[in-house]
Amino acid sequence: MAHPAERIPTRTHTAADDDVSKRLLDSAATLSYDPAVEIDWDAPLPPGQYGLNPEWSTLYGTALWAEMTEEQRVTLTRHEVGSIMTTGIWFEMILQQMVLRDQYLNNPAGAEFRFALTEIADECRHSIMFARACEKMGIPQYRPNQVVAQAGRAYKTLARGELAYGGILVAEEVLDVMQRDWMRGENVLDIVRGTSRIHVVEESRHMKFARQEIRERLRGAGTLRRRNAAFGIAVGAYVIVTSMVHPSVYKAAGLDVGRALAEARASEHRRAMMRTSSRHLMAFLAENGLLTAAAARLYRRIHML
Numbered sequence: 001m002a003h004p005a006e007r008i009p010t011r012t013h014t015a016a017d018d019d020v021s022k023r024l025l026d027s028a029a030t031l032s033y034d035p036a037v038e039i040d041w042d043a044p045l046p047p048g049q050y051g052l053n054p055e056w057s058t059l060y061g062t063a064l065w066a067e068m069t070e071e072q073r074v075t076l077t078r079h080e081v082g083s084i085m086t087t088g089i090w091f092e093m094i095l096q097q098m099v100l101r102d103q104y105l106n107n108p109a110g111a112e113f114r115f116a117l118t119e120i121a122d123e124c125r126h127s128i129m130f131a132r133a134c135e136k137m138g139i140p141q142y143r144p145n146q147v148v149a150q151a152g153r154a155y156k157t158l159a160r161g162e163l164a165y166g167g168i169l170v171a172e173e174v175l176d177v178m179q180r181d182w183m184r185g186e187n188v189l190d191i192v193r194g195t196s197r198i199h200v201v202e203e204s205r206h207m208k209f210a211r212q213e214i215r216e217r218l219r220g221a222g223t224l225r226r227r228n229a230a231f232g233i234a235v236g237a238y239v240i241v242t243s244m245v246h247p248s249v250y251k252a253a254g255l256d257v258g259r260a261l262a263e264a265r266a267s268e269h270r271r272a273m274m275r276t277s278s279r280h281l282m283a284f285l286a287e288n289g290l291l292t293a294a295a296a297r298l299y300r301r302i303h304m305l
């Protein structure tokens with residue numbers, strides 16, 4: 001008779017899969033950061049410096065942007081980056097719980113287990129780092145609305161396998177492209193440049209891990225499962241992208257919230273930025289059969305496609 005443990009359905013995790021995690025572990029051992037010592041948290045914030053490169057502001061290029069004073073632009077970009085960081089913390093909380101749940105009783109001798117825990121440790125430092133940056137910039141807690149907050153709660157409790165790692169990949173890819181610009185942004189606060197640099201380096205490993213996990217979990221998956229995953233990931237992307245910048249950031253900059261939202265939504269510049277930052281992600285999804293017609297419709301609505 002089979003031992004009860006043998007009846008637990010197992011997935012195929014090959015030696016080649018584990019090699020990916022081994023390389024990521026080596027990379028993490030070589031280059032990881034402690035934001036507590038890496039960032040100069042006591043340095044004053046130069047009053048004229050932006051929170052993010054103006055091109056990444058949701059209002060850049062609009063009529064409203066042209067009417068704004070330089071001071072308003074500085075305030076707005078600081079609140080925008082703070083809102084994105086707060087959304088980042090929210091998402092990292094979801095991610096840590098999903099990865100921890102996914103690794104429950106996984107073989108601790110494997111590199112996959114050790115890298116997954118390394119990633120959780122990274123995310124824990126990132127969230128503290130973003131929290132400190134927001135406090136330093138005087139940004140309030142921009143929380144997602146009640147519906148989205150509860151949807152996030154359900155997702156982090158229920159999502160597994162390719163759906164969990166798909167959501168993780170979406171959030172990491174979108175943030176990655178912006179942060180590559182922020183880390184070398186001219187006239188951008190050092191605190192944003194520094195936190196972005198740390199995040200870009202460490203997240204590039206997380207993205208490799210997520211892509212590998214998605215490929216592995218989908219190995220041999222049927223059409224229905226792939227379609228469900230594709231749609232679920234697209235819904236996740238929709239929620240993440242639409243929650244990134246809180247409407248109250250416009251109020252903080254002394255703007256009319258209704259007008260700002262309307263102009264940001266209609267901005268061609270903004271749409272082009274979103275499409276550019278999603279190009280790499282869309283290529284990966286297409287390669288893995290995750291860019292179904294239903295998913296593509298959702299991505300088009302938020303201009304990721």
Ligand SMILES: [Fe+2]
Nearest residue numbers: 092122123126
């Ligand atoms: Fe992170």
Ligand SMILES: [Fe+2]
Nearest residue numbers: 123172203206
């Ligand atoms: Fe990450």
